[in-house]
Amino acid sequence: MLKIDDLFTTTVGDRGFAIFTDSNSYKDGEEIFIFGKVGKEIREWPVTAQIIDPTGEAVALAQLEPDNDGIFSTHIKTGGSLWKHSGFYKLKGIAAMNEDIVPFQYTVSDLVETPSMPTNDIQSLQAENQILQQENAHLQSQISQLQKQVD
Secondary structure, three states: OOOHHHHHHOOOOOOOEEEEEOOOEEEOOOEEEEEEEEOHHHOOOOEEEEEEOOOOOEEEEEEEOOOOOOEEEEEEEOOOOOOOOOEEEEEEEEEOOEEEEEEEEEEOOOOOOOOOOOHHHHHHHHHHHHHHHHHHHHHHHHHHHHHHHHO
């Protein structure tokens, strides 16, 4: 399990971004600890953390301000009228032009058993996330080149 201390060794680059949760599984009523780090060139931008349920509906939203080191964190309590479905949820983090998605499992308390997400779906999402990160790095490089041309 990743801890907030690991952020000090996480390299995000000047314009990079990384977001994490403290677990990959939560039950009704538990708190999700969300934390991450942004690069020095985007520290002035707020970070948006959105939790999306298995049907694609947003169930929680937070806007976070990174500190001087680029570290940000918050707690979001699960449960309530919006958290209706057990299953696979996504934490979607956005910082400037960067996006990161963290999957996790959520169980509604009145259900006995929740089917887990198939491994191939998790692997597919991880591969998609990796592709998005590569595309983002490429776009950041192009922006940097264009800025040099303008200057």
